[in-house]
Amino acid sequence: MLPLTLLRTAQNHPMLVELKNGETYNGHLVSCDNWMNINLREVICTSRDGDKFWKMPECYIRGSTIKYLRIPDEVIDMVKEETVVKARSRTDMKGRGGGQRNRGGGQSKTLDSDGDCLTVG
């Protein structure tokens, strides 16, 4: 399992983010991207020493400043469900869009090894 897959699954869940400078951000994950940049809602920021607090409705954190993220235990089980659902929908799709290759009823050509056209139609 990839860390960023787990993070994507944790969207809409509460989490704690500690930055490299020691500040922590508690909030609900709104969105994240492939660089671990994240959007949080209903955030409480705590200073490095834990003596100052700031409340803010939302914030955006650059991924490269993050030390670690603490996420609810149950999220890891939801990743498994999601991959199962995805795998199932892939097999469901099989055959549906198939057989449509060479649409348009156009000519088909036969080429020899040099790419010269041998037959048309």
Place this chain on the structure above:
Amino acid sequence: MATGLESYVNHTVSIVTSDGRNFVGTLKGFDQTINLILDDSHERVYSATQGVEQVVLGLHIIRGDNVAVVGEMDEALDSRLDLSSLRAEPIGQVIF
């Protein structure tokens, strides 16, 4: 031991981060930048004056930038340790 961290997945590992902290947990996944998924994790806080304190943390994603060491734990050996009687100076942070 073929491909680095792959052989540690679903094993108990000990992580030393560049701020000098020590996390222990089950490695559930990693990526090319050494971001790690650590499940059922706890932090071990070392002190020269009292026993090792274990802080329960749960599920973690540790960003690869901060990872200094990943080591597989010998669970049998670890369970024989009496952490409450262990005294150790905490390790310092990596200075960039």
